[in-house]
Amino acid sequence: MASSPAAFAVLAVLVLLSGTSSAQLSTSYYSYSCPSLSSTVKGAVQSAINSEKRMGASLLRLFFHDCFVNGCDGSILLDDTSSFTGEKTAKPNSNSVRGFDVVDGIKTAVENACPGAVSCADILAIAARDSVVILGGPTWDVKLGRRDSKTASLSAANSNIPPPNSSLANLASSFSNKGLSTKDLVALSGAHTIGQARCTSFRAHIYNDSNVDPSFAQTRQSNCPSASGGSGDNNLAPLDLQTPAGFDNNYYKNLVGKKGLLHSDQELYNGGSTDSQVSSYGNSQSSFFADFAAAMIKMGDISPLTGSNGEIRKNCRKVN
Structure with missing residues (x-):
């Protein structure tokens, strides 16, 4: 059967749509x-x-x-x-x-x-x-x-x-909007096995939330005053108390022990749908590593500019 011009046009559009910009990477x-x-x-x-x-x-x-x-x-x-x-x-x-x-x-x-x-x-x-x-x-x-x-x-x-006071539902929605699954959310959150956060980001969690280990909260409160607006707002605490400069699966072990620094961290292990994945990563660093790497590749595919779009900046701080 001969192809009509209209059918050819539809096919051409479908071909164009199938070639996403991430495929050019x-x-x-x-x-x-x-x-x-x-x-x-x-x-x-x-x-x-x-x-x-x-x-x-x-x-x-x-x-x-x-x-x-x-x-x-x-x-x-x-x-x-x-x-x-x-x-x-x-x-x-x-x-x-x-x-x-x-x-x-x-x-x-x-x-x-x-x-x-x-x-x-x-x-x-x-x-x-x-x-x-x-x-x-x-x-x-x-x-x-x-x-x-x-x-x-x-x-x-x-x-x-997503802000540090996000609920699990809000986190999942934010990631879904970027084409990332809840599994990706839990894996990528493991980036918090390194780095630090400011008191202003975790104050509400350590003073107001009930799903936090009391001794952990007390330790964090010693360097994060309850009153906001003072110099203490910028006091830092490690996101992973055990190995703050080592990329490992201790972040997930901390969550199981109710020692997540941010409210949004502990939301991943708080009686919800992601508890089992957190437990799995806490028991298997290799599983976490594999899923983290896969999720990082997936995140890197979010809406890149390719071809003639954008530019190659000479100075990262300003357009050419």
């Missing part, structure tokens, strides 16, 4: 244009973590907060301009996300090796993976080929990054 994207990319980034990340262990968690968090706001496009790195207010001053990021100077240093090293070739968005993706590996976690092949956004959105950052 490739682990070998820079094999020819920047063969030294992997070693260049890893060396810079290693140096940064050697100087400050906490930086590994900070670089990983930058990637999370970038991907959750209009996709993994490097928008979180942009400074404010006269035409837009960026994401750095959004509530989830202000006085919280860090590591911008380190990213600048990595970008400079990459530009020296391969001028104008590698996006800031891809640098974030590689640095996140390298940080996890350096701190003892799993590795994975990072898909590359993202381009950098030419704008950023304060309002999108405020509305898309």
